Amino acid sequence: MEKIEDKNQQPEEEQVVNPWEVSAKDGGKIDYDKLIDKFGCQRLDQPFVDRVQRLTSRPPHVFLRRGVFFAHRDFNDILDAYERGEKFYLYTGRGPSSEALHLGHLIPFMFTKYLQDAFKVPLVIQLTDDEKCMWKNLSVEESQRLARENAKDIIACGFDISKTFIFSDFDYVGGAFYKNMVKVAKCVTYNKVVGIFGFTGEDHIGKVSFPPVQAVPSFPSSFPHLFSGKDYLRCLIPCAIDQDPYFRMTRDVAPRIGYHKPALIESLFFPALQGENGKMSASDPNSAIYVTDSAKDIKYKVNKHAFTGGQESIEKHRQYGANLEVDIPIKYLSFFLEDDAELEHIKKEYGAGRMLTGEVKKRLTEVLTELVERHRRARAAVTDEMVDAFMAVRPLPNMFD
């Protein structure tokens, strides 16, 4: 039995990580080692990355190389099965709470696209419009509308329509999906779900009964139009580590209802521009780079709002070098600068004080602008009809090609 975190036992000073709240101890940095330990998942180390490279015959994604996706559950089982010729499918999702997507939101999707291309496997993407309707008190129509708008940005990440099924809960829940929801729900007591998610007597019953909705896309029988007859198809879930509680619950239930446990591959949190201690917030446009930002906006935000580890004066900087631990431009570059050699060079020079903050920021601005511009072009090509096609309940005959 895996450790299921009991939220009620958390003392006040500890860091808090769950689907609705992420905060570090004493306003400091998130301790990922502690998190892995507490959650009971595994580190994704270099041998794994090498194995992925061997199996897929292509360079591993920059997020793997830089340790952005750093933890997993049973990813080795997925790779073992893949080596034997057994396929799997990918499952990821988004809670459409706002129209403005920032780069942090794109990270799981960028990685999932790489996984789809590298392993040649199908993907289901869940838009939890019902969750946002309940937690953020949006109207049903608004949450559905946001789901469709977010779908466009997701599609712009480059998913292959012949291998991808996007669905919104309001549209899709029912039939086989709902049957699995009930099966899961029967296996989780009220006390257990309160322990995992911290619900109180004041929370409405919608919230309490939501977790199965996010659990069942892990089971292929939830998608009879896609995986009929493939009940033993494995599932791999790329997500940020704060989603782990849902899937710990799912993995606990799976064997009891005769399904494979889904595997997970988990990422760090993307830091806010103002630094690790800052929070990215939808009401502060300067805390993040949005996919709708212009080149000018990006330059402004990086120059004026990115928290740096550079010293206060040029002389001091030349003498002591930059503090790479807290420097946001370096962190962002480690997410988005493809060239390993160039990143190493920048880190070395900046850390030694030979390169100035301005130069690092300039390079970051270039990289981010190119990324955002590419995304915008792709987004411009996404029409409502394309969204309809991605979201249509249809067979995907070529999903493993």
Next chain:
Amino acid sequence: MHLKLLLLPSFISALTLKLIDTMGYSKDQLLARLKELQIEFSQYEHPVVLTVEAQAKYVGNMGGVLSKNLFLKDKKHRYYVVSALADTEVDLKVLSQRLGLGKGGLRMAPEEALGEILQVPLGCVTPFAVINESARHVSLLLDQGFKTQKCCIFHPLSNNMSIFLNAQGLDKFLKSVGRNPSYIDLEANPPVGKDQPPDLAAFVPSDSPVLSDLPEKAPPSQDSTGKSVGAATNSAAVTAKAVKPSGNAQNVKEKPVDSVRPSIPAADAGKFVEELLDRASALLLSEISEDSIKQHGGQLGDEVANNIKKCLREDLKNLATIFKNTAYTEGFYAGTRYQPKRH
């Protein structure tokens, strides 16, 4: 003789202006459309009126409820039509906050915008103006008060007539032009703060307006209003829309026949290949210079070929995926509307 010659040029320029304005629907076209859709409505002609009060004099006692219609604009040049029962209190400051635009984010739109975007005359703001392609990005906010009225009164694209219909009829019309009718409590004043997101944020238009004639002030990035959502009016966004790799075969439609949906961009193989070739040749040219020739000599071919593959591989794959997705969508659209063979 002279008088006639003087009058002629102005008459001709007025006529020309009318011809240029082919994209705007006329009142008669709208009425014909309503009849086509089998929407129950009645109409009443009267002298031109510019205000609700004036309109009330003619149609106030006919059993329907008058509407007041505002055409608004925010700081990022996004437009809104607010259509409410004449008695509903509409507080622009509250509305602005509920939309996430901050306290003073909404103003009355300038007169020119009325003609350019809604294509209706002064005093004639009406929800029916969204039938025009030019109004595609205008957000429509409807008073929930309409839903309980037997009969609501609007202008049908000109102010010498009023039409009477109920909310269901309005809904049917709106759906026919690709809009999802959504009614809100315009008098509500919910708190907006860190933990209470603006409840009408979904009504802020997400697409950048395609019109670039309107003067664009570069918005300062330190916008204190809630969200820096979507509709950037800067040129980068407009260019991005224009440079679609999959091309847009029939971009300009004269008169939308069944709905005002944007045309499905064609997966244009020619344009796609041109885009690929452009990128490859740009990279090729940048790779070949005096220095690189000196450096690699006869091996330059291999070197350049490898570099091109390395640099372009992901980019071109992305372009190809967009092309594939577009072609699939075209096929899907056609497939869902195909008529099975009659046997």
